[in-house]
Amino acid sequence: MEKKINKVVLAYSGGLDTSVILKWLAETYDCEVIAFAADIGQGEELDPIDEKARKTGASVVYIDDLKEEFVRDYVFPAFRANAIYEGQYLLGTSLARPLIARRQMEIAHEQNAEAVSHGATGKGNDQVRFELSYYAIDPSIRVVAPWREWDLNSRTALMAFAEKHGIAVTSTKEKPYSTDRNLLHISYEGGILEDPWNPPPEDMFVLTVSPHDAPDKAEIMDITFENGDPVAIDGQNLSPARLLAELNRRGGQNGIGRADIVENRFVGMKSRGVYETPGGTILRAAHMAMESITMDREVMHLRDSLIPKYAEMIYNGFWFAPERELLQTMIDETQKNVSGLVRLELYKGNCRVLGRKSAHSLYSEDFATFEDDTVYHQKDAEGFIRLNSLRLRIRKLMEKQGA
Known part of the structure; x- marks a missing residue:
């Protein structure tokens, strides 16, 4: 008993x-x-x-x-991983x-x-x-x-x-629907939204204006990163919660961050949810841009291959599980040089990267240029291609011999 x-x-x-x-x-x-x-x-x-x-x-x-603990210890770790569930939900x-x-x-x-x-x-x-x-x-x-x-x-x-x-x-x-709100998003489920054919009513949204009603002039924003986390907007240092709140404000007034999703719940059924995540949408785009010039290719590809599993762990409730903590340690190791500045354009529901720069950049104009250079010999590509095509050529030769 x-x-x-x-x-x-x-x-x-x-x-x-x-x-x-x-x-x-x-x-x-x-x-x-x-x-x-x-x-x-x-x-x-x-x-x-x-x-x-x-x-x-x-x-x-x-x-x-x-609020500060939520953004610093839960939101930022997930965004260091670019975590996203089923390609749309920012968790x-x-x-x-x-x-x-x-x-x-x-x-x-x-x-x-x-x-x-x-x-x-x-x-x-x-x-x-x-x-x-x-x-x-x-x-x-x-x-x-x-x-x-x-x-x-x-x-x-x-x-x-x-x-x-x-x-x-x-x-x-x-x-006629249920809502859940925090600094990262607002979600809407149930009621009139249960029919996935019904569009969400415009008067439902709280954080974002309709992209149709957003300003006709684009807004430019700079975000500074240190070790994978955003620390400043337009040169002004902000605490984690204040930074995300400011991204929400500026993203929301430009109609950024709406998502209408039919997702797979852990318990087995599909569910329709509508979300507003203006700050998170901006942050993810900026973070990926920062990584694009500061992360090694193979490290990035390995990390990216694990993100669906990492996001699934969070979605399913395994935040305190050892496997999530193990992945977090690996993810955080990849972020040591993800520092620098990203410039973005916010315009009518879109968030577009305009530029990125970093003292830790692995990008080199000398290597990437189409002009004459001394660091890359184009003829070397011939051997590279022949070696990588070897198995393809052997496969076709064997097919011909068996014909």
């Missing part, structure tokens, strides 16, 4: 699901509920959190500012979950709580991301996942429960 839960720490957003969960936990388990909200860039969404959680029954409310939600879970577990230990809880559904990826992180930190923790236990299996049932218990929630008619 499982031991009684006296205290549970809930990852709390203040939305419909976690508001209902807070009350449900207190009633179902007759326990103290501690609400925890991580400030990772949700903005004004956090304003009513403390009051709302206490009114719903939370005994203690934590609202921790984790905004995936990168936030292990940080939230880590802090949630710290609070559980501080408060001597026996359990932690989250609002992820039994169909999604987040349940896996949260719980793999919990168990990697403390295998003895008890996890309560209400969506896998209760009979409130619809938005209508949740709204009825909220009304019965006097829980104030925003009407889902105003937002």
Whole structure:
């Protein structure tokens, strides 16, 4: 028989699901509920959190500012790898979950709580991301996942429960989809977006203007990199969180970073998601440009061959797994000379590289020039080509002999 839960720490957003969960936990388990909200860039969404959680029954409310840690220790490591899932998704939600879970577990230990809880559904990826992180930190923790236990299996049932218990929630008619926001992105799923033929409504977007409505004049931007991380915009040094926020602002006003994706969830089903990632889109383009002149070819190709697997690890929730940490060590080793300046043009949804320079550049005009040079003898290419074509020539000769 499982031991009684006296205290549970809930990852709390203040939305419909976690508001209902807070009350449900207190009633179902007759326990103290501690609400925890991580400030990772949700903005004004956090304003009513403390009051709302206490009114719903939370005994203690934590609202921790984790923005700098999120960008420095989770976003930047992934972007040093140019991580992208299925060619389009820049992992905004995936990168936030292990940080939230880590802090949630710290609070559980501080408060001597026996359990932690989250609002992820039994169909999604987040349940896996949260719980793999919990168990990697403390295998003895008890996890309560209400969506896998209760009979409130619809938005209508949740709204009825909220009304019965006097829980104030925003009407889902105003937002017929679910959202998740942090400094890296905003995601939109469910509701009217479940039909992949339906275009997302224009009034849904928060971070970006439509490319059609973006300024008619291009904006030029310089980003400075040190060891693979961005450190300055237009010569102004900024902290990780402030830098990403500025990229979001400037990218958003130029209509950059929208993505409409049908992705493969870890649990096996396909899901349609719409994302706004303006700063991340700019950062990835700039970082790849910086690498193009500072990374050795074979090192780059080897690293690139591992990126789909690395991105999949993050997407599936294995941030704290040894294989992800091993790959991160290798990736970070490749970034030691990825330093310099990249110039970009932002214009109506497009981010175009205009130039790149570095004290560690491996690019040489003397080697690449079409003019006369003394470092490359063009006749040497003949032997190079004949050696590389040897197996092709032998294959064709054998075919002819067998004909």
